Amino acid sequence: MSETGSRVIVALDFPEEQKALQLVDQLEPSLCHLKVGKEMFTRLGPGFVESxxxxxxxVFLDLKFHDIPNTVAAACDAAADLGVWMINLHASGxxxxxxxxRERLERHAQRPKLVAVTILTSLSREDIAEVGFHGTPAENVFRLAHLTKSAGLDGVVCSPREAGAIRAAVGGDFLLVTPGVRPKDAAADDQRRVMTPGEAIAAGSSYLVVGRPITAAADPLAALRQINADVTESTLSADK
Structure with a gap:
C-alpha cells in the first residue's frame, strides 16, 4: 500500500479502462492519489485497481458501503486485500x-484508512428532507461526523463548507475528505456546496477530491500541479 504526501485525490470517472489509463499515465504518483468509484469498479473490477x-x-476505493454490519465488514476486508489506501462507507449505516x-480491518498489518460518508455534496436541504433527515445538510453532517469519530473511524467525507465546524469540534487528527472542490475558473458541475482548493484547505480539509478540473483539462498534469501549488500556498499561509 503506497501513499503520497499530496493532499489531492483525482477522481477517475471514465466509462472505459483505456481512457482512464490514458489519463493516469499523464499523472505522477508523487503528486496525487486516485479515486475509483462505483462505475469503474463495477465495469472493470479488482484488476483495474491493482493496475x-x-x-x-x-487508491481510494470509493464504494460507499452500506449494509448489515457483517456484510460491510467483509467487503472492507476484501478491499483491504487489494492493497488500497482508503475505503469508505455510509455513516447512516x-x-x-x-x-x-473497523474491527475487521484491524486484522491487517497495513490497514486502509476507513472514512464515512456523511451527507452527499450533491444534496440540498430539500433533497435530504425528502428522505427523512430533519434540519440542514450541515447539521446532519455535524451529527454524523460525531458518530463516526465515536465509532473509531479515521475521518469523514464532507463538503468543504462543513469542514471548519467539524475540524473545530473533532480536532486535528480526524481526516476530512472533501469533494466539491473546484478552482476559481471551473464550473460547479453537479456539486452544490463547493470551494476552491485553497479555501478548502484553509477551512480544515485533509484531502481534496478533484475530478473534471483535472481529468478534463487540456493538460491534466499542469492542472494537478497548479492545484497542488494552491494547496501548498494555503498551507504555508495557515502556518504563519
Whole structure:
C-alpha cells in the first residue's frame, strides 16, 4: 500500500479502462492519489485497481458501503486485500456497522484508512428532507461526523463548507475528505456546496477530491500541479 504526501485525490470517472489509463499515465504518483468509484469498479473490477497500484498510485476505493454490519465488514476486508489506501462507507449505516468494519480491518498489518460518508455534496436541504433527515445538510453532517469519530473511524467525507465546524469540534487528527472542490475558473458541475482548493484547505480539509478540473483539462498534469501549488500556498499561509 503506497501513499503520497499530496493532499489531492483525482477522481477517475471514465466509462472505459483505456481512457482512464490514458489519463493516469499523464499523472505522477508523487503528486496525487486516485479515486475509483462505483462505475469503474463495477465495469472493470479488482484488476483495474491493482493496475493503478502497480503504477505506484495510492487508491481510494470509493464504494460507499452500506449494509448489515457483517456484510460491510467483509467487503472492507476484501478491499483491504487489494492493497488500497482508503475505503469508505455510509455513516447512516449506524455505529455497529462502522465499528464492525473497523474491527475487521484491524486484522491487517497495513490497514486502509476507513472514512464515512456523511451527507452527499450533491444534496440540498430539500433533497435530504425528502428522505427523512430533519434540519440542514450541515447539521446532519455535524451529527454524523460525531458518530463516526465515536465509532473509531479515521475521518469523514464532507463538503468543504462543513469542514471548519467539524475540524473545530473533532480536532486535528480526524481526516476530512472533501469533494466539491473546484478552482476559481471551473464550473460547479453537479456539486452544490463547493470551494476552491485553497479555501478548502484553509477551512480544515485533509484531502481534496478533484475530478473534471483535472481529468478534463487540456493538460491534466499542469492542472494537478497548479492545484497542488494552491494547496501548498494555503498551507504555508495557515502556518504563519
Amino acid at each position: 493503478l497500484s502497480v503504477r505506484g498510485f495510492a 449506524g455505529r455497529r456497522m462502522m465499528e464492525t468494519a
